Amino acid sequence: MAIKLNHTIVAARDKDASASFLSEILGVPAPSLIGPFAVVPVSDDTSLDYISTDSQVTSQHYAFLVDEIEFDEIFARVRERRLSYWADPGRQERDQINTWDGGRGLYFEDPNGHLLEIITRSYGSGGTTTSRPHPLFAGLNPANRSI
Ligand SMILES: [Fe+2]
Numbered sequence: 001m002a003i004k005l006n007h008t009i010v011a012a013r014d015k016d017a018s019a020s021f022l023s024e025i026l027g028v029p030a031p032s033l034i035g036p037f038a039v040v041p042v043s044d045d046t047s048l049d050y051i052s053t054d055s056q057v058t059s060q061h062y063a064f065l066v067d068e069i070e071f072d073e074i075f076a077r078v079r080e081r082r083l084s085y086w087a088d089p090g091r092q093e094r095d096q097i098n099t100w101d102g103g104r105g106l107y108f109e110d111p112n113g114h115l116l117e118i119i120t121r122s123y124g125s126g127g128t129t130t131s132r133p134h135p136l137f138a139g140l141n142p143a144n145r146s147i
Contacts, residue, residue: 004045004046005045005046006045006046006047007039007046007047007048007049008048008049009037009049009050009051010048010049010050010051010060010062010114011050011051011053011055011057011058011060011112012050012051012052012053012057012111012112013052013053013057013111013112014052014111015036015037015038015050015051015052016031016038016050017111018038018050018110018111018112019031019038019039019040019048019050020038021110021111022040022042022048022050022110022116023040024077025074025077025078025081025116026040026042026064026066026070026074027070027073027074027077028040028041028042029041031050034049036051036052037049037050037051038050038051042064048062057112057113057114059112059113059114059115060114060115061089061114061115061116061117062114062115062116062117063116063117063118063119064116064117064118064119065119065120065121065122066118066119066120067120068104068120070118071104071118071120074118075097075106075118078106078108083108083109084108084109085097085106085107085108086106086107086108087105087106087107088107089107089115089117091107098132099132100119100121100123100126100132100133100134100135101119101121101122101123101124101125101126101130101132101133101134102121102126102130102131102132103119103120103121103125103126104119104120105117105118105119105120105121106118123136123137124136124137
């Protein structure tokens with residue numbers, strides 16, 4: 001597939017603080033100020049472009065696929081900053097990570113309440129027969145169906 005997400009705009013109360021938070025926690029280059037945006041490159045192809053707003057910020061979800069070393073580094077920064085983190089998007093499993101798809105994942109919030117996620121495996125990449133399938137895919141295996 002040739003299409004790649006190039007950028008998306010992220011609303012923030014303070015674009016500079018929020019963009020700096022993301023770049024520091026992920027370990028990516030510092031934001032660039034381009035027009036009204038604080039632009040954070042999160043990969044060679046994609047940036048998150050923060051813009052300040054006085055309106056209420058509606059929480060969005062941004063997930064980042066990282067490698068094992070990056071996961072260790074980001075997880076260490078999450079703990080150093082004493083951020084809350086969870087194994088699940090419903091934020092029920094606090095101070096835990098998940099091992100869905102045979103990888104690792106966790107959720108934490110940015111200063112605006114956006115729910116950020118890091119994963120080492122794409123959703124469903126572990127298939128439906130792995131010991132820890134992603135919950136979205138677990139029901140696809142007849143052996144995991146409850147009805
Ligand atoms: Fe997600």
